Amino acid sequence: MNYTWDWSVLTQSPYLGWLLSGAGQTLAASAGSWILAMAVGFLIGALRSLPYRWTSAAASVYVEVFRNIPPLVQLFLWFFVFPEIVPASLGDWIKGQMPMPELTTTIVAIGLFAGSRVAEQVRAGVDTVRVRLLPAALATGLTPLQAYRLVLFPIALRRIVAPLTSELLITIKMSSIGLTIGLMELTAQSRQIENYTFHGFESYACATAVYLSIGLIATGFMHIVNRRLTGSLAGNR
Amino acid sequence: MDWSVIWKYRELLAHGMVVSAMLVGAGMIGGMIVGALLALARLSRFRTLAFVVGGYVTVIRSVPLILVLFWFYFMLPLITGQPLGAMTSALTTFVLFEAAFYCEIFRAGILAVPQGQSLAAAATGLGNWQTLRLVVLPQAVAAMVPLLLNQAIILFQDTSLVYVVALRDFLTAANVVVGLNERPIEVYTFVAVVYLAICYGVSLLVGRSKKAALR
Amino acid sequence: MSSMPNQDSKPDAGAPMIAVENVSKSYGHSQILKNCSLSVARGEVVVVCGPSGSGKSTLIKCINGLVPFDSGNIAVDGISVGGPRTNLPALRAQIGMVFQHFELYPHMSALENVNLAQIHVLKRSRAQAFEVSTRLLSRVGLADKLQSRPGQLSGGQQQRVSIARALAMNPKAMLFDEPTSALDPEMVNEVLDVMQALAQEGMTMVVVTHEMGFARRVADRVLFMDAGQILEDTKKEQFFKEPATERARLFLSKVLTH
Numbered sequence: 001m002n003y004t005w006d007w008s009v010l011t012q013s014p015y016l017g018w019l020l021s022g023a024g025q026t027l028a029a030s031a032g033s034w035i036l037a038m039a040v041g042f043l044i045g046a047l048r049s050l051p052y053r054w055t056s057a058a059a060s061v062y063v064e065v066f067r068n069i070p071p072l073v074q075l076f077l078w079f080f081v082f083p084e085i086v087p088a089s090l091g092d093w094i095k096g097q098m099p100m101p102e103l104t105t106t107i108v109a110i111g112l113f114a115g116s117r118v119a120e121q122v123r124a125g126v127d128t129v130r131v132r133l134l135p136a137a138l139a140t141g142l143t144p145l146q147a148y149r150l151v152l153f154p155i156a157l158r159r160i161v162a163p164l165t166s167e168l169l170i171t172i173k174m175s176s177i178g179l180t181i182g183l184m185e186l187t188a189q190s191r192q193i194e195n196y197t198f199h200g201f202e203s204y205a206c207a208t209a210v211y212l213s214i215g216l217i218a219t220g221f222m223h224i225v226n227r228r229l230t231g232s233l234a235g236n237r
Numbered sequence: 238m239d240w241s242v243i244w245k246y247r248e249l250l251a252h253g254m255v256v257s258a259m260l261v262g263a264g265m266i267g268g269m270i271v272g273a274l275l276a277l278a279r280l281s282r283f284r285t286l287a288f289v290v291g292g293y294v295t296v297i298r299s300v301p302l303i304l305v306l307f308w309f310y311f312m313l314p315l316i317t318g319q320p321l322g323a324m325t326s327a328l329t330t331f332v333l334f335e336a337a338f339y340c341e342i343f344r345a346g347i348l349a350v351p352q353g354q355s356l357a358a359a360a361t362g363l364g365n366w367q368t369l370r371l372v373v374l375p376q377a378v379a380a381m382v383p384l385l386l387n388q389a390i391i392l393f394q395d396t397s398l399v400y401v402v403a404l405r406d407f408l409t410a411a412n413v414v415v416g417l418n419e420r421p422i423e424v425y426t427f428v429a430v431v432y433l434a435i436c437y438g439v440s441l442l443v444g445r446s447k448k449a450a451l452r
Numbered sequence: 453m454s455s456m457p458n459q460d461s462k463p464d465a466g467a468p469m470i471a472v473e474n475v476s477k478s479y480g481h482s483q484i485l486k487n488c489s490l491s492v493a494r495g496e497v498v499v500v501c502g503p504s505g506s507g508k509s510t511l512i513k514c515i516n517g518l519v520p521f522d523s524g525n526i527a528v529d530g531i532s533v534g535g536p537r538t539n540l541p542a543l544r545a546q547i548g549m550v551f552q553h554f555e556l557y558p559h560m561s562a563l564e565n566v567n568l569a570q571i572h573v574l575k576r577s578r579a580q581a582f583e584v585s586t587r588l589l590s591r592v593g594l595a596d597k598l599q600s601r602p603g604q605l606s607g608g609q610q611q612r613v614s615i616a617r618a619l620a621m622n623p624k625a626m627l628f629d630e631p632t633s634a635l636d637p638e639m640v641n642e643v644l645d646v647m648q649a650l651a652q653e654g655m656t657m658v659v660v661t662h663e664m665g666f667a668r669r670v671a672d673r674v675l676f677m678d679a680g681q682i683l684e685d686t687k688k689e690q691f692f693k694e695p696a697t698e699r700a701r702l703f704l705s706k707v708l709t710h
Contacts, residue, residue, distance in 0.1 A: 003315055068436035069429045070394035073408060077429060080421040169299065176301035180400060187304045200311040208300050208308075215299040356518055357555035357614075361569035361621060362545025371568060375559045 009199045010206050019203075022189030023210055029106050029175035029185060030214070034168055036111025041118025042157075048119060049126040049156075050148060059119065066116035072177050075109040079181045106178035114171045121163045125156035158229045165222040169215055186210060239420060243427050246414045253410025254431075256324075260331055260396040260406065265389055267332035272339025279344055290340070297337035303401050306330050310402050323404040331392070338388055346381035347373055383447040390436050390443070397432075407431070467530060469494045469625050469656045470515060475524035477510060484510045485521065486680040492625070495654045499667040499688075502677035503703065508660040509552075511677070512627050515658065516547045529624055545573050548618030552630040554610040556602040562589060562613045563598040566620050574621065581620075588616040592646050608639025615646055625656040632663060664707055668692055676700040 009015055048059035066074070083091040098104060129152055137147035179188035190207035194200035243250070278290040297305065309330040314321050350373045358368040397408040405413070411428045415421045470492040477485040484507045492498050500508045513519040515526055517533045517540045526533040531543055556565050566585035570576045576584070589598055592612040602610050611631060618626060628647065632640040644666050651657055651670045661667070667674055667688065674691040676684035676699070684691060684700045695701050 064437055064440075065433065068390075068433045068440065070397040070408070070432055072397045072400065073425065073429050073432055076408075076412075076421075077425050080415070081425050084422055173299075173301040176303040177398070179303065187301055187307065190304070191307050194307070194311060200307075204304065204308050204311065207304055208296065211300045211304070212296065351555075353551060353553055353555040354557065356513075357549075357551055357557075358569075359518060359541070360516060360544055360547075360549035360551075361617065362541045362543075362573040363569055364541050367572055371572065372557055376557075379559070 003201065005202070006197075006199055007202050009193070009197050009202055015193050015197070015203075018184075018189040018192060019186070019206060019210075022184060022186035022207075025103065025178075025183060025185040026172070026175050026187075026210075027214070029103060029110070029178055029183065030172040032103070032107035033110035033114055033175065034171050036107060037114035037118050037167070037171060040112060040115030042122055044115065044119035045122025045126070046148075046153060048123045049130075049152070051144060063116045063119050063123075066112055067120070069113075071110060071113045071174055072180065074113055075106065075177055075181060078109045079105045102178060102181050102183035105181060106175065106183050110171060110174045110177070114167060114174070117167050117170070118164065121160045121167065122156065124163075125160035126152055129155050129159065161222060161226040161229065165219055168218050168222060172214055172218060173211070238423055240423050240427075242414065242418050242420045242423055246417075249410050249414060250407065253405055253407040256404065256410075257393070257396045257406040257408075260327060260399065261389070261393050263328050264331035264335045264392050264396075267328075268335030268339050268392075269385075271332060271336035273343055275336055275340035276343035276347070279340065280347065294337040294340050297334060298341070302330075302334060302395055302398055305334050306398065306402055309333075323399070323402045327399045327402060327404050331396070335388070335392055338391075339385070342381055342384045342388060343377075346377035346384070349380055350376045379450045383443050383450060386439060386443045386446060390439050393436060393439075394432070468492055469496075469529055470658065471525070471527045472511070472515065473525045475511070475514060475521050475526060477507075477514065477519070477521045484680055485514070487524070488677075488680075488682050489524075490675065490682060490685065492656060492658060494656055496672045497651045497655075497657045497659070497670055498673045498675060499671040500658065500660045500675045500677060501662060501664070501667065501703070501707075505679075506677040507680040508677050509629050512629050512658060512660050515627055516544050516549060518544075518549075541573070545569070545621050546624050548621060548623035548626040550611070550614050550618055550626065550628045550631050552633050554602070554607070554614045554634070556610050556613055556617075558602050561599045561601055562594065562605070562616075565602070565613060566617045569617070570620050584620055585616070588619050589613065592616050593642070606639060607635045608642045611635065611639075611643045612646055615643070615650075619650075625658070626650065628657065628659040628661065630660050630662070632661065662707065664692075664704075676703065678703075 010019065044059045044062050047055045048063065050056060069077075083094045085091075086094075094101070126148075133151055133155065134147055137151040138144070142150065175185055176187040178185050179191075184192070186207050190203040193203035197203070275290050275294065279287050279294070281287060306327065310323070310326045313326050313329060347369075354372055354376065355368050358372045363371065396406055399406050400409045400412065403409070408428060411424050415424050418424070468491040470490070472488060472490040475485055475488045476483065488507075488511055490498070490511075500512070502508055510519055514521045515528065515533065517526075517538075521534065528543065528547060532538055533540075533543065556562075557568070560568065563582070563585050566588060567578070567581040570581040570584060571578065586595070586598065589595060592615055594609060594612055594616070597605060597609060597613075602613070605613065615631075631647070632643050635643065640663070644663060647657070647659070647666070648670050659666075659671070671688045674684070674686060674688050675682055676691070676695065676697070678699050683697045684695055686696065691700075692704075695704060
């Protein structure tokens with residue numbers, strides 16, 4: 001293999017600056033999408049679990065639509081199609097004056113996609129506890145709505161922390177699709193460095209290491225959340 | 238709105254879909270074969286091998302697919318000493334990428350078979366390989382089918398990412414059409430509906446196979 | 453026939469069928485078995501009882517090498533279980549084991565469950581295995597359930613299939629790990645009856661169980677274990693009349709009040 005190594009490329013300017021800026025954009029996109037995903041996911045998941053036919057059906061439609069269309073396609077729909085189909089004034093603002101359009105669009109697209117997956121986890125979590133706990137809660141005189149609000153949802157949410165961790169990791173990885181609409185996140189910057197210096201191995205290795213680190217931190221964070229929520233019940237598995 | 242543009246470019250779009258299908262096919266078949274080998278390595282008694290394979294699987298699963306596509310697009314020509322097209326590097330990427338996920342599915346399926354089954358088989362004198370082949374694997378496979386189908390859906394969605402190496406799959410072909418026509422609304426909506434229909438259809442199969450596995 | 457396991461000594465009529473000498477086993481910080489010794493003669497029926505966590509299941513699983521032990525010796529019909537040259541699968545083929553949760557293979561019919569090891573370990577032909585399996589399943593009262601899957605059988609029926617599966621290998625000894633603990637009360641007797649018939653035919657048996665009625669009727673000797681040690685090892689009559697240790701007395705009084 002004919003290759004000259006030069007790890008110092010990563011520490012020279014402007015490349016170091018590119019990497020840092022890229023990592024920053026990745027973190028911003030990941031954090032923004034995750035917050036949106038959690039908000040949307042819990043709401044939709046709750047609506048899906050409630051025993052009211054219309055809300056449950058509407059929530060199901062949301063989940064199936066947003067989870068079966070590839071996230072990149074969704075991103076293109078938000079970036080290229082959405083501004084054209086809304087009233088002209090809003091469309092023009094989006095295309096002209098909206099701040100950080102690449103980042104915002106990426107956050108919206110990934111957030112809604114991940115939100116549908118979070119909704120599924122919420123629904124699955126409620127389903128597993130509903131069988132035993134709903135009759136018990138109703139038997140104490142709670143109305144169905146109270147039973148869901150006070151008993152089922154809080155307990156279900158504690159049980160789905162582990163699957164949610166894997167959804168968080170997926171969301172972080174998804175942030176890379178922003179590069180197709182010009183978001184200069186970490187993957188894009190590492191590719192940029194490869195283009196400029198031909199030292200692709202070093203730059204991609206660096207990006208890989210950063211993604212691994214972000215993943216480890218995210219997993220650790222969710223682990224702490226798990227411990228705080230479930231206290232002594234969160235034993236070693 | 239002018240929906241006829243889709244009909245006008247139907248061949249281009251169809252070719253793109255064929256490329257997507259090829260990527261899914263190779264990713265599934267190649268991925269399952271390599272994934273099975275990786276799973277055996279991880280479950281084997283050879284600790285170093287299991288550790289190395291485990292490391293590979295962990296890294297691949299923690300990193301965006303786009304980055305892995307760039308990795309292989311860059312690395313393969315260097316390793317083989319020849320220039321390789323986007324198709325070859327994309328195929329290689331998908332096989333090795335999916336292999337990591339299939340490895341975990343196979344491992345989870347095998348580990349999910351209750352330990353008592355292996356003990357009972359061993360108690361009647363069956364060897365390790367016999368126990369795996371006759372008792373554990375048949376039970377593991379039933380549980381794995383819904384997970385494998387689910388992974389197929391994810392793979393199909395992931396093929397759209399070859400856009401970044403300019404490989405003309407279904408989505409990239411659609412982009413070309415938009416470039417020629419400036420009709421993003423019709424084309425992208427069409428693309429979304431097609432993906433939605435296919436993925437939703439397969440997800441219904443997943444539901445059915447889950448019920449079958451519980452029987 | 454499959455290859456014979458390595459033999460460290462030739463079996464002879466006076467030697468015990470199962471010889472356990474000073475066996476200890478630890479798991480992490482806890483010691484599960486502490487210096488256990490036990491000897492089972494040919495045709496003897498030994499019942500092992502004791503509270504949960506006393507190590508009874510672990511001890512019985514050490515006998516056919518399913519669980520490795522840290523120190524001591526175990527020999528079945530003269531063949532060492534922990535020995536480096538011992539062909540463990542071949543040895544296990546000569547010892548039958550029945551598990552608390554039956555562990556029938558759910559993807560096979562009762563007949564196929566009983567056939568499997570005959571075909572793949574003893575290398576019998578399908579026809580031979582079929583004949584043996586049918587005979588054994590009839591013997592345990594399940595002639596009409598040959599094609600049924602475990603999911604279609606009750607717990608008691610599954611356990612009887614499991615006994616037939618073990619007997620199909622023509623074992624020299626049978627090990628039972630709490631065979632009726634997972635059964636509904638009305639099914640316990642159908643399994644105990646099969647076990648009693650087996651004992652009357654002269655099978656060497658080690659049975660871990662809480663069924664003291666069975667012990668009184670069928671056992672030759674009773675062992676009492678607690679916290680990894682064998683505290684009592686006496687003839688059945690002596691054990692039920694007056695056990696030597698306080699601990700065993702306490703256990704009996706609690707178990708027999710039901």
